[in-house]
Amino acid sequence: MAASGRQLEARIVDLILERRLTAGEPLPAEPVLSKTLGASRNSIREAVRALHTLGIVELRHGYGTFVGRAPLTAVTPGLLFRTRLAVREDPRALADLVEVRELLELGLIEQVAEHADDQLLRSLDEEVAAMRAGDLPGADRRFHEKLYARITNELATQLIALFWDVYHQVAAELEAPPVDSGQVADSHRRIVDALRAHDAAQARRVLRYHFEDLHERVDRMVEAARARSSA
Amino acid sequence: MAASGRQLEARIVDLILERRLTAGEPLPAEPVLSKTLGASRNSIREAVRALHTLGIVELRHGYGTFVGRAPLTAVTPGLLFRTRLAVREDPRALADLVEVRELLELGLIEQVAEHADDQLLRSLDEEVAAMRAGDLPGADRRFHEKLYARITNELATQLIALFWDVYHQVAAELEAPPVDSGQVADSHRRIVDALRAHDAAQARRVLRYHFEDLHERVDRMVEAARARSSA
Missing domain, CATH: 1.20.120.530 (GntR ligand-binding domain-like)
Structure with a gap:
């Protein structure tokens, strides 16, 4: 059964913390996340966008996706x-x-x-x-x-x-x-x-x-x- | 010039407030938002998803998009x-x-x-x-x-x-x-x-x-x- 959007977001957050990635470090690539978490690349992309809105990840155009600081702003x-x-x-x-x-x-x-x-x-x-x-x-x-x-x-x-x-x-x-x-x-x-x-x-x-x-x-x-x- | 994602999100929020829509009321349809705000339907869809992450709008599958309460949760x-x-x-x-x-x-x-x-x-x-x-x-x-x-x-x-x-x-x-x-x-x-x-x-x-x-x-x-x- 496919995980809901919120669940997938939570699993990406857990993966960031388990791998001990800190703010500024790159996130694993979309195909890797897709394989590791058993979710379609489309679902991964949507979840990553939601995490971006929350400041949990940062998207730098042309560079990729990085761990963010989730600023209160x-x-x-x-x-x-x-x-x-x-x-x-x-x-x-x-x-x-x-x-x-x-x-x-x-x-x-x-x-x-x-x-x-x-x-x-x-x-x-x-x-x-x-x-x-x-x-x-x-x-x-x-x-x-x-x-x-x-x-x-x-x-x-x-x-x-x-x-x-x-x-x-x-x-x-x-x-x-x-x-x-x-x-x-x-x-x-x-x-x-x-x-x-x-x-x-x-x-x-x-x-x-x-x-x-x-x-x-x-x-x-x-x-x-x-x-x-x-x- | 195309508005950035954040700007488009802010313009949708302004539109909700200007039209005096309250929580639970439907958002204007995507083509309407696209025309009113002069943005592609893809950009509108992305902005609406970001607003959903913040709780500013609610997506009810099969029913459409509604104004949310932006709960602190x-x-x-x-x-x-x-x-x-x-x-x-x-x-x-x-x-x-x-x-x-x-x-x-x-x-x-x-x-x-x-x-x-x-x-x-x-x-x-x-x-x-x-x-x-x-x-x-x-x-x-x-x-x-x-x-x-x-x-x-x-x-x-x-x-x-x-x-x-x-x-x-x-x-x-x-x-x-x-x-x-x-x-x-x-x-x-x-x-x-x-x-x-x-x-x-x-x-x-x-x-x-x-x-x-x-x-x-x-x-x-x-x-x-x-x-x-x-x-």
Whole structure:
């Protein structure tokens, strides 16, 4: 009996791991996979394409098929679609995305407060200055990226970045109201002040205020979107 | 100029949203998509397959192609592969996954403590009893599922479930050492006690202890895996 697409994909993944292939190494050729796994070359080709969509393999045209790193960014289109669909039914779905980022960041900020050194603090000061000069959302994204740059949990930091990107794309579609860059700069400056004092509890508190601002912004966005669609 | 695969996928997603199609509704037929988007039917077919892998569309054999919900479970194969690959290089990567779950759960438990009612508490008691009777990891998973069942942030609760599944699959591969079901039951009972007292801070504290246990278990697993591979 032929394996279903999903099963065949799982068997190719197992084969990659059993042969101890690492990211960047070539996959066995299609005829080899076909013979080893007892599946038609067409089925193999389809399964490999699905693995490519998930970032598990990389197709380099003219070179062949290689093991990928399955980066979390492979998830972006699905998460973006899911959020856009949900927001259309109930715009508050955007708040869920912000809350997930909040849960992750609130948990990590205490670790950051313990290890914040002069180099980090100065580079955060630069982004606060850039915000004050009106560079939003560029400086905002860089601020949060720098904040967690030394956290060794790559999964957590990549998730934060992923949710940031999806939030901003959906917010752009919802025509987010203009923000007061001075206010955004102030709320980030308070985070830097707490880190400079190595006060983990205070860092957590001001980060929470920062997210309260963000939640209010989402509420206003949602109200404006509702007003437009009922106009 | 022909759009790249990713661009074509994005244009199909835009078309779904512009036409206000919702989950379960049929996608326009292939020839229509081909004409509307100015792409060959082959390219359309490939793009639709990629969207299927991401759960953005569903293919029902013999019925056609429908709009999907892009469930987070579409992410499981990629996250599982990524974790298995990372754990092979450094088994501590498994701890990152546990920490992400910890960050999310610690943030949500305070909301649970506020709203815990008798029905929830009794059903959590049942799972603690099942753990004590040795039903692991079944009762453990159900406990955490029930705990967050009334949290309205679906994204957060689905992420917790996703990381749970990936953790347990990788732990099974690493031949996780046997756990003391009485100890696991005790640590969950303490969570229920705190919820029964509606003591949010205590609920957070005992949940944190629970995760410390889990981190110790991961450490032992990692040591055992290292000992095996160097033997």
